[in-house]
Amino acid sequence: MNKTILTVTVCCFLSCITKTFSQTCQGSLGDPVVHIDFGRGSNFFGPPLGSNTSYTYVASGQPSDGSYTIEKSVNSGGAWYLLPNHTPNDPDGYLMMINASYNPGIFYETDVATDLCPNTTYEFAAWVSNLLAFSGIKPNLTFVILAMDNQVLSTYSTGDIAESSSPTWKQYGFLFSTPANVNRVKIRIINNAPGGSGNDLALDDITFRACGPAITAGVNNTSQTEKTICEDENTPISISAQVTGSASLQYLWQRDSGSGWVDLSNETSTQMTIPAQSLPPGTYQYRMVAAEATNFSSPACRTASPIVKVQVNPTPKPLVTDHQRVCIGNAIILELNGTEGTYSWTGPNNYSSTARSPVIENATLSHSGVYQVTVTSGDCSAVAQINVEVFPPNIAVVDEQSVDICEGASIGLQASGGVTYKWAPSTGLSATDVANPIASPTITTVYGVTVSNGACENTVYVIVNVYKKAVADAGSNRSIIEGQSITLNGKISGDHVRYFWTPSNYLDDPSKLNPIANPPQDMTYTLNVWSEKGCPGASSDVSIKVYKKLEIPNTITPNGDGINDVWNIAALESYPEAEIKIVNRYGERIFSSGSSGPKSWDGKRKGVNVPVGTYYYMIDLHDGQKTLTGSITILR
Incomplete structure (x- = not known):
């Protein structure tokens, strides 16, 4: 009984303040000042609405009377249709699913946080679906616009929202013109019908926005x-x-x-x-x-x-090489890069192809000409062209296939038979892209030259033989004692060389590299080297110092008779740096002479005759020979 009276009272109150009828905007709409779509997320259930509703939140697909949930879709429970959220193109969006209370209450309420314009028409609307798959209590909603002090400015009632034969979203709403003195409002949606067997609905995409002229x-x-x-x-x-x-x-x-x-x-x-x-x-x-x-x-x-x-x-941007030169017998490759699409090639001799980069095998002179491709992508197309020239084969020629030079020299090479030239290797060449480079290799080198007429290529080769220069080395200066012989230590290097010694005097064979020499006096010999290939020759000298043979007496008789009184060494004057030392059998020095002292001994020590006996000498000639040693006998 109390429930009925409360419902009648609310309805009577609403009938007093309702001044609008269901009418959504038939003209143009502005961007929503308010757009409540209940958010979106990866979880099936969304968060509660808090104070925006008087209903109780449950994270359940089947809320009881007086409860609601925020979910991606209403699951069919037998009594309800299976219904996804309404927001277009938003599969992760949420809707508000409501099982109405037995008593009328606020489904949703929020402040319009944006200043409105005076004397301007706005649309307040929402999308609603009666979820019942059978006939029952029908949802009945009131849309309310309030001033910020809760004064009711305008209302609209949907009346009973009937069931449909399939899950259906429908927009309900009305138009509202702002008074001159109002620029901020609240919006509210109220449940009018009782709960029980029915009055189960879904709510989504609540909007408040300007409505203007068509x-x-x-x-x-x-x-x-x-x-x-x-x-x-x-x-x-x-x-x-x-x-x-x-x-x-x-x-x-x-x-x-x-x-x-x-x-x-x-x-x-x-x-x-x-x-x-x-x-x-x-x-x-x-x-x-x-x-x-x-x-x-x-x-x-x-x-x-x-x-x-x-x-x-995007317009296709075909990328091709605008000019292509091909040798007879080779393949013509109509290479195309750039935008994907479909392709249509045309060319000489009624040529056609739909391949992206077609290949024409075994080119002939008749294949020369302009090839055009049309690339189409969607409704857009573009054209590109390739000018193909087919050339007969060329013949590559070099003036000489083998040339000789001496080490350190240069020679000009010459090729012909084409338009462009490419030499390799580059080592020793003055240029690699001319027909006539100057070659200065340090070793024998084979050069290849690729000759092209713009399409055809041939390669020929030329060998540059590099002959090593003649080098002579007669060896270091030597010394001998008169009557001795010595082998000359000659050395030579170079390609295709001959050699001989001059003068030939006192040589066993001047054509040998290491002849035996026995000169009787000082002599200088020259090793001469010459090239059979006409390269510069070389020469080198070696000096042989011939020392006189020493005659060393082994006995003297210093008795004053003028005969054999002094120990003199014949030819010692040939050794100006010679040093002499004479000792007794005890190793005591009896006589010594430096390079500037006397070289003869009179058998005395400090002016006194030494006893008769045997003494020992050591002579260092300082000429590279070993020290001479021996004995001297004193007789009186």
Whole structure:
């Protein structure tokens, strides 16, 4: 009984303040000032709404009377339809599923956090679905707009929302004009019908937004709202809007390139022109926003035309080599790079192909000409051309296939038979891309030259023989004692060389590299080397010092008779650096003479005759020979 009285009282109250009927905007709508879509997430159930509703939150697919849940879709429980959320293109979005209370209550309430414009019409609407798959208590909602002090400004009742034969979303709402003294409001949705067997519903996409005059829009003075063009297209695009409403409206065009709407500050009329070439490939959306001049600065007061979409598709950019030279018998490769698509080739002799990079085997002179490809991607196409020239084979020639040079010399090479030349290796060449480089290799080298006439290539070779220069080395200077012989230590190097010694005097064979020499006096010999290939010769000298043979007495008789009184060494004057030392049998020094002292001994020590006996000498000639030793006998 109490339940019935409460319901009647509420209904009577609402009938007193309801001044609007169900009417969603038939003109243009602005961007939502409020848009409640209950969010989105990876979990099936979303978070509770807190104080925005008087109902109890449960994370369950089947809330009981007076409860609600936030979920991605209503699961069929036999009594309810299976229903996904309403928000377009949002599979992870949530809806609000409500099992109505036995008593009327607030489904949803929130402040409109944006300042509204005075004397402006707004639409307050929501999408609702009666979930019952059978006939039962029907949802019945009241939409309420309140001032911030909770004064009711306007209401709208949906009446009973009947069941449908399939899961169906339907939008309910009404229009509201703001009083001159109101710029902030609250919105509320109330449940009027009792709970029990029925009154189970889903709620989604609650919106509050400006409603303005009817606006249509199109491309190039048509009603078409989509236009597809190709990149770099020359024809400009005109988009325009037609407005039914106040003549005092102000306009502005906006563009969304994928990152949100951006004002085009210079486009303030109902028509604008887009230079087609200014748009890179991509999707562009345009709309015109309108509002009274006094309210135009506030986005919450504007409404917008239908969206005009311009799709700019990339134009294929075929990349080919514009000129190709091919030798007869080789393959013509019509190589194409760049944009993917379909391909259509044409060329000489009615040639055609749909391959991307076709190959023409065994080219002949008749294949010369221009080949053209048309590349098509979607509705866009582009053309590229290749000029193919087929050449007869060339013959590569060099003046000489083998040339000789001496080490350190240079020689000119000469090739012919083509237009371009490429020599290898580059070592020792003055240039590698001329017909006649100068070659200066340090060792024998085989050079190859590839001769081309622009398409055909042949390679020939030339060997440059490098003969090593003649080198002579007669060896270090030597010394001998008169009557001795010595072998000369000659050395030579070089390619194709001969040699001989001069003078030939006292040599056993002057044509030998190591002849035996026995000169009787000092002598200088020259080793001469000459090249059979005409390269410069060489020579080297060696000096032989011939020392006189020493005659060393072994006995003297210093008795004053003038005969054999002094120990003299014949030819010792040939050894000016010689040093002499004489000792007794005890090793005591008896006589010594340096390089500048006397070289003879009179048998005395410090002016006194030494005893008769045997003494021992040591002579260092300082000529590289070993020290001479022996004995001297003193007799009187």
